Amino acid sequence: MVISVRGIGWLNQEEYGCVRTGTRRSRRDGEPGRELFTYPVKYFGRLDGASRMTCYAVALALEDAGIGYGQYQKQDIGIIGTNATGSLGADTRYFRDYIDSGRTLSRGNLFIYTLPSSPLGEAAIHFGLQGPLLYTATHPASLSAAIDMAVESICADESPIMLAGTIEEREAVFFVVAKNDDRQYDTLCDVTEATALVNASRTLEEMITELTNAGRGKV
Amino acid sequence: MRAKAVVVLSDMITPYGRGADKCWSGLVAGTSAISRVTRFRTEAFQSDCAATIDGLQYHQDESLVMQMLASLFDGAASQIPGDASLILATTKGEIDLLEKAILDGAGDESDAVLQRLLARVSALAGIRGEGMIVSAACASSSAAVARAAAMIRCGRSDAVLVVACDSVTEFIFSGFSSLMALDKTAARPFDIHRSGLSLGEAAAYLLVMSEERAVREKRPIIGAVAGWGLSDDANHMTGPSRESEGLILAITKAMKSAGIGADDVGFIAAHGTGTVYNDAMEMGAFRAVFTHAAMPLYSIKGGMGHTMGAAGLVETIIALRSLRERTVPPTINLEEADKDAVGWATSRCRAVDRHQAALLTNAGFSGVNAALILASG
Numbered sequence: 001m002v003i004s005v006r007g008i009g010w011l012n013q014e015e016y017g018c019v020r021t022g023t024r025r026s027r028r029d030g031e032p033g034r035e036l037f038t039y040p041v042k043y044f045g046r047l048d049g050a051s052r053m054t055c056y057a058v059a060l061a062l063e064d065a066g067i068g069y070g071q072y073q074k075q076d077i078g079i080i081g082t083n084a085t086g087s088l089g090a091d092t093r094y095f096r097d098y099i100d101s102g103r104t105l106s107r108g109n110l111f112i113y114t115l116p117s118s119p120l121g122e123a124a125i126h127f128g129l130q131g132p133l134l135y136t137a138t139h140p141a142s143l144s145a146a147i148d149m150a151v152e153s154i155c156a157d158e159s160p161i162m163l164a165g166t167i168e169e170r171e172a173v174f175f176v177v178a179k180n181d182d183r184q185y186d187t188l189c190d191v192t193e194a195t196a197l198v199n200a201s202r203t204l205e206e207m208i209t210e211l212t213n214a215g216r217g218k219v
Numbered sequence: 220m221r222a223k224a225v226v227v228l229s230d231m232i233t234p235y236g237r238g239a240d241k242c243w244s245g246l247v248a249g250t251s252a253i254s255r256v257t258r259f260r261t262e263a264f265q266s267d268c269a270a271t272i273d274g275l276q277y278h279q280d281e282s283l284v285m286q287m288l289a290s291l292f293d294g295a296a297s298q299i300p301g302d303a304s305l306i307l308a309t310t311k312g313e314i315d316l317l318e319k320a321i322l323d324g325a326g327d328e329s330d331a332v333l334q335r336l337l338a339r340v341s342a343l344a345g346i347r348g349e350g351m352i353v354s355a356a357c358a359s360s361s362a363a364v365a366r367a368a369a370m371i372r373c374g375r376s377d378a379v380l381v382v383a384c385d386s387v388t389e390f391i392f393s394g395f396s397s398l399m400a401l402d403k404t405a406a407r408p409f410d411i412h413r414s415g416l417s418l419g420e421a422a423a424y425l426l427v428m429s430e431e432r433a434v435r436e437k438r439p440i441i442g443a444v445a446g447w448g449l450s451d452d453a454n455h456m457t458g459p460s461r462e463s464e465g466l467i468l469a470i471t472k473a474m475k476s477a478g479i480g481a482d483d484v485g486f487i488a489a490h491g492t493g494t495v496y497n498d499a500m501e502m503g504a505f506r507a508v509f510t511h512a513a514m515p516l517y518s519i520k521g522g523m524g525h526t527m528g529a530a531g532l533v534e535t536i537i538a539l540r541s542l543r544e545r546t547v548p549p550t551i552n553l554e555e556a557d558k559d560a561v562g563w564a565t566s567r568c569r570a571v572d573r574h575q576a577a578l579l580t581n582a583g584f585s586g587v588n589a590a591l592i593l594a595s596g
Contacts, residue, residue, distance in 0.1 A: 108394070130451055134362050
């Protein structure tokens with residue numbers, strides 16, 4: 001089975017972009033916004049920070065992979081996410097708010113983000129992702145472990161296309177990993193090559209540079 | 220050739236007590252372990268009931284789940300191979316440590332990070348590797364069982380220990396109450412008058428091996444994870460899809476993964492939380508897939524509550540026991556089945572054919588669905 005990286009979307013405090021198509025935009029020229037989405041994300045302002053980061057990175061990754069989506073369209077695409085601290089920030093916000101409110105009333109719209117898989121759920125709803133959805137983490141957190149799991153899901157016929165990525169407070173990146181037996185898609189590189197570059201990179205910036213070069217090398 | 224994933228060892232601690240026998244006996248007897256919560260004040264909440272484990276100390280030295288896991292693995296490590304891969308399934312892990320840090324200033328909020336728990340479970344179980352966490356809301360542990368089976372089928376590992384745990388804490392209870400998801404007294408899955416779930420707590424483990432290794436090590440084979448399917452509704456964060464299409468997709472994928480058809484399934488171990496929408500969504504899926512006749516279906520959540528990230532693993536162990544005993548437990552607290560569940564869910568034990576497979580389903584926040592096909596060994 002041939003499994004390739006069809007696209008990568010990423011953002012950090014300074015920039016955001018797509019790796020395969022080589023798009024790179026400075027946040028000083030304007031924050032990522034509605035133009036990234038085919039149609040507006042419902043209640044985007046109410047989403048927690050991790051969910052917003054996830055939606056941005058997934059939008060960029062799907063754009064890079066040339067995968068469209070629509071408000072009434074659902075696709076068999078799965079999503080796996082990882083990070084260093086799960087939902088700790090959301091947990092703290094929820095419980096402090098509950099305590100500050102007199103330990104009687106709590107806010108459901110804070111509680112729903114206290115699962116580490118919740119940001120992935122928001123992305124699944126907006127982009128119509130009907131494949132497997134789960135959060136995974138290792139110690140220390142490893143993006144390549146999430147990519148490996150995505151590959152395993154594809155090999156086990158759970159879904160033909162998987163998004164795998166990491167979501168931190170200040171940066172996020174998602175890979176579109178897909179079965180490509182017939183070589184019918186333009187791809188960035190083989191998933192094994194991508195994983196090796198991920199493991200060899202110390203920062204997101206370094207990883208994006210290496211993966212961009214890998215894509216150029218192929219062309 | 221794809222390796223077959225078989226179950227060779229399992230255990231649990233639940234509100235019924237220590238061990239699968241106590242849980243099985245309680246369920247078959249139709250006894251509910253749901254009672255009044257004394258762990259924290261409940262006056263402000265929608266309910267004052269949950270299924271908790273006797274003897275656990277709240278906000279003391281150890282977290283609730285670590286107390287459960289210490290009891291669970293006491294003396295068990297010798298049966299667990301140190302080279303097994305480890306998957307820990309949970310939703311909130313040691314969240315009571317975060318509560319304690321915020322309420323009492325004792326410890327640090329970051330003590331509740333799941334990776335810290337993963338390292339502690341690895342040490343408790345005697346696993347040499349670090350392992351991984353799988354968290355998919357209330358489908359966490361069935362998704363973890365699916366991952367274990369996938370690792371074995373694709374040859375990445377020949378032994379995977381799946382551990383699952385979650386506890387009843389003020390954090391979790393207040394949250395479900397804020398979503399108006401709790402039954403005032405005790406959950407009544409598939410009942411026409413059902414009005415919500417009851418929370419529960421549990422810890423469990425399941426050792427999954429390749430059949431080749433299990434035979435080589437002369438391990439007793441309890442059953443097999445024959446297939447699995449995972450999906451998402453892509454619909455709503457807390458409400459399931461009314462069209463059931465996400466769960467239908469997961470069930471269809473699971474049967475395809477197992478190489479079986481609807482006629483090969485003998486009974487359903489349903490998620491059956493007792494909320495109006497979950498149970499209706501599940502019945503919609505079951506009726507769409509199994510069109511010939513009603514088949515035995517049960518939920519154990521009227522007995523031991525919804526144990527969240529541990530639910531799928533406890534339910535897997537009980538479903539494998541059902542296959543062995545050729546009996547499915549009753550749906551506890553069911554008095555009058557919802558019209559869609561008539562002939563499917565009942566309040567009595569029923570005989571099943573051990574040569575047929577079991578379908579197990581779980582669903583959770585974010586529209587997550589998991590379906591497992593379990594078979595006799």
